[in-house]
Amino acid sequence: MRITIIGSGNVATHFAAAFKNAGHKIVQVYSRNLDHAALLAYHVKAEPIDNLEAINTETDIFVIATSDGQIDLLASALSIYNKTMVHTSGATGLATLSQYTELSGVFYPLQTLSKNREVDFLTVPICIEGCNETITKQLLDLARTISNKVYLVNSEQRKILHLSAVFACNFPNYLYSVAEQLLKQNNLDFDIIRPLILETAQKVQQFLPNEAQTGPAARNDTVTMDAHLQLLGANPVLENMYKLISQLIIKNQEAKH
């Protein structure tokens, strides 16, 4: 397909590369900042533009991969070209596009993407929604050229997925940073705990988290929990978080029996 990328951030960058690698033609890369557009366009042999009036109409699909706040305005402006138009946002409904066009859809990658880190795109779940069956089919076909994990997900479910991603990715990463901070304060290198973090995530590739729960709270080991709270005594914020999550784990374990 002939694809126009709107945006030049993390998601735009990863999608442009994945489409290009799968043999699609990236026609143009649009960004408000021409330097940003040019950098990405260079990598995927596309034309960089910073003006929507320079859009090349010889394209099959606009992929709007910008921050959420820009989607509405861009959709409105791009609707005059009458092409399939998708956004890539987990938190934005299909309606933000479908109010402007009858060729709208969503192409949401459920993965944490950074420019400075490569991912194997074949393993990235892509959540598809189309405003009608023709669009849905077109998007499914396109998604399957870059990923082995393509799901049909409606706007309500996508909101839940986006929320779940906060609990499964952003919050765990914050807890890793708490460990980082505790280790640093005690002259221990973060390296020592990296294998534990990886194994914890690998375990739930095989089991469900509810089955994999371990630790002092899971066995209601109050001696160890009290000792941990004592160690955290100088930091009431962490102490409270420790108490809160431990109580939830204890409650969860009780519910199992």
Add this chain to the structure above:
Amino acid sequence: MRITIIGSGNVATHFAAAFKNAGHKIVQVYSRNLDHAALLAYHVKAEPIDNLEAINTETDIFVIATSDGQIDLLASALSIYNKTMVHTSGATGLATLSQYTELSGVFYPLQTLSKNREVDFLTVPICIEGCNETITKQLLDLARTISNKVYLVNSEQRKILHLSAVFACNFPNYLYSVAEQLLKQNNLDFDIIRPLILETAQKVQQFLPNEAQTGPAARNDTVTMDAHLQLLGANPVLENMYKLISQLIIKNQEAKH
């Protein structure tokens, strides 16, 4: 070396197998429950016992890999044999053994170990403490036969490591289970979020968590956070946790600038 394993749980099982694979002789496996001792002993070609008076004195080291509450009593009973004696507990000081013997040490694996899941023991960090230089050297040498990641860690640091492991493993796993529950309630399979969990952990193998933080709180995106809190409205406990961790992430990001 000739090694006697005291205990038959997860840690005992993984250590016995790792020692055996590295060419050591497992002399006996002790458990209060002879069936449990026999099961593990069978796998590592050792003799099972459920009575400390049946200890074979032709051994070099006792590895006490039981629950924390049993360590003191076992150390007291085993001290009469005058052999090197280590425990494998993160939460227990060296003093629990050194009060009974001058040949004491700690052999703490910083990993989440389950009987039903194999791990590559060469990647498991082993934290060593000896009560003198001779014991420390003996334990370092032994640890290096089964792991490429051997660290010298004193009792104070080990307590911090054990606490950090709660933040790096047990709490993230609980957050995975929150995602599991949210997805289930909305007819979405946990499978869809597994790659995100894995990539989140893989990212911090390369970067520090503090550098890898993403998500609505990291960019102080109040629109998305408000939408998420609305979705959690029916569950005040999760709503509170969402608020608490998001506030901590926001504060953390501010401290960076």
